[in-house]
Amino acid sequence: MKLDFSGLESSAPLYGGSNDLLFDGFSAAPAFDLPVTSNFDEYQKKSVQMVKPAKGTTTLAFIFKDGVMVAADSRASMGGYISSQSVKKIIEINPYMLGTMAGGAADCQFWHRNLGIKCRLHELANKRRISVTGASKLLANILYSYRGMGLSVGTMIAGWDEKGPGLYYVDSEGGRLKGTKFSVGSGSPYAYGVLDSGYRYDMTVDEAAELARRSIYHATFRDGASGGVASVYHVGPNGWTKLSGDDVGELHYSYYPVEPATVEQEMTEAVVA
């Protein structure tokens, strides 16, 4: 018996799919056999792996009354191997716009750099800065044209333009969403939990930074593919500033300090007869 998750899963890339069967629904739904008898552990592992977001990172951004708060971890992993603990996942497109990186590092870095070039060209051609809406649409259209070719990009474009703070989520499947709160990556479900419960629109910059930092920390605590340093940036009316970059290991001990245990009985030296 095969469980059909096609409603939950976004479709697999079109090229390289099953071209002989002409369209059985949108795409061959990822599925695996329900076990009839033993090996329930394997089934559990497989089902969690299937629904977990694939991009090994945690990034988040949200709009509040004083602008946009952007935060990310800094771990790069290749399967079970941690290849780096110090990756810059918040990319500075221009002095008033930031992009976050999730998915393929090369894809994100290249296309954000490319977006920065296009934004600058727009400024020169039109004598005014490009809006966040426009910048995100440029990126979304580029990614859409490469759909199905294996780009892996899950990014958020955050900035402050004439209309105020703006936040867009853009991914390599061609999706583009305008919103006030997003988290992307394998640690995003964990981050969403902390972010959703602590979010208020009228926070101060410090409160918002602490919420962002805490959300990243909790995601790195539970998700193996996230870790390293929690960077927090703020985008205000005059552009972005980096607020903090804290090692999540140290954050752990500052949030949950080790209580000095009361010693009940000290070991005493054995008396040498």
Place this chain on the structure above:
Amino acid sequence: MECVFGMVGKGFALVVADTSAVNSILVHKSNEDKIMVLDQHKLMGASGEAGDRAQFTEYIQKNVSLYQFRNGIPLTTSAAANFMRNELATALRKNPYQVNIVLAGYEKETGPSLYFIDYIATLHKVDKAAFGYGSYFALSMMDRHYHPDMTVDEAIKLADQCIEEIRSRLVVAPQNFIIKIVDQDGAREHSWRRTTKE
């Protein structure tokens, strides 16, 4: 999964869509408007792949506007539906758009009309249509309770019944729904049915 459905009443047509933007198990947002106002008297409810939905519907909208600019009169609903179908069919064997569309429109001469356009470029002019997992519940509800020339109140009541059924029976039911209506006064948002605020 995404639910879009619609029906024709007396002098109006209704389109209802869920408003969730989902990626695997994550709900990115629950107030995404998937019913695009094509022009003064046309509504297009779309469901399907994230990128395709936005790109295809915007492409159609710009082309419909272009026709109006060039010729001074808007396209009829039937013409818009056939244009959409043609675009889907042309792209089908190379680079298919994975979008399902319910097109509702109103003309003074012919009244309200509803078109069912599939992702493989099927086109049908219908009285009621539905897409998505919600269609399993909405279609039979509409088959049972629909009758021609319903008033707006009756149609909204039927839409509410469908939404209730989807909410109670679909395992991953969307949280919020949006209802849009098109009649002689134009295409506009009618109301929302929310369970969550954002």
